[in-house]
Amino acid sequence: MITVGLTGSIGMGKSTVAKMFAELGAPVFDADAAVHQLYGPDGAAARAIADLFPGVVGEGGVDRAILRARVKDDPAGLRRLEELVHPLVADRRRRWLRAQKRRNTPVVVLDIPLLFETGGDRLVDAVVVVSAPEDVQRRRVLGRPGMTVEALNAILARQMPDSEKRARADAVIDTSGPFPATRRQVRRVLRRLKRRARVKE
Numbered sequence: 001m002i003t004v005g006l007t008g009s010i011g012m013g014k015s016t017v018a019k020m021f022a023e024l025g026a027p028v029f030d031a032d033a034a035v036h037q038l039y040g041p042d043g044a045a046a047r048a049i050a051d052l053f054p055g056v057v058g059e060g061g062v063d064r065a066i067l068r069a070r071v072k073d074d075p076a077g078l079r080r081l082e083e084l085v086h087p088l089v090a091d092r093r094r095r096w097l098r099a100q101k102r103r104n105t106p107v108v109v110l111d112i113p114l115l116f117e118t119g120g121d122r123l124v125d126a127v128v129v130v131s132a133p134e135d136v137q138r139r140r141v142l143g144r145p146g147m148t149v150e151a152l153n154a155i156l157a158r159q160m161p162d163s164e165k166r167a168r169a170d171a172v173i174d175t176s177g178p179f180p181a182t183r184r185q186v187r188r189v190l191r192r193l194k195r196r197a198r199v200k201e
Contacts, residue, residue: 002126005123011136012131026109114158129168136176
């Protein structure tokens with residue numbers, strides 16, 4: 001089984017590419033979706049987060065907007081949050097990978113936004129980076145409700161530069177064109193990965 005780390009900076013189209021991989025037959029583990037489940041009203045992280053950050057957890061679970069605001073200028077708080085949540089996500093990922101291995105799945109995709117930043121690239125066989133020109137990225141992100149230039153710049157400051165991600169990637173998928181062009185790139189990359197999985201066997 002070939003394990004692929006899928007990553008890309010904000011606004012690059014990573015979620016779209018992840019969906020295309022899944023549609024083309026490569027199961028995807030979504031780290032963000034795992035966090036959403038952990039933050040839910042019955043999530044494994046909700047009670048501990050309520051203890052760490054009183055007032056951020058309600059009937060619907062963790063209020064991510066309030067939590068983001070609480071840790072925005074609190075590096076120690078953010079570190080405590082990561083120390084709590086990352087092992088829980090890693091455990092879910094390990095169990096998911098074991099299940100895929102039992103099914104003899106040839107290629108699996110781990111959708112991890114901060115793959116390089118968290119050292120996740122060491123856990124995978126190949127890295128695919130989703131990218132687009134900076135003007136396309138900024139237009140996409142600033143078109144989101146409530147997003148500001150300041151907020152975007154703060155997010156980008158926490159992420160590895162796109163140029164460095166591309167330099168470290170095994171494959172780059174450019175999402176600046178129409179969807180069919182992106183899908184063709186995903187299909188080509190997946191074909192190569194499947195060939196590699198057969199060789200690995």
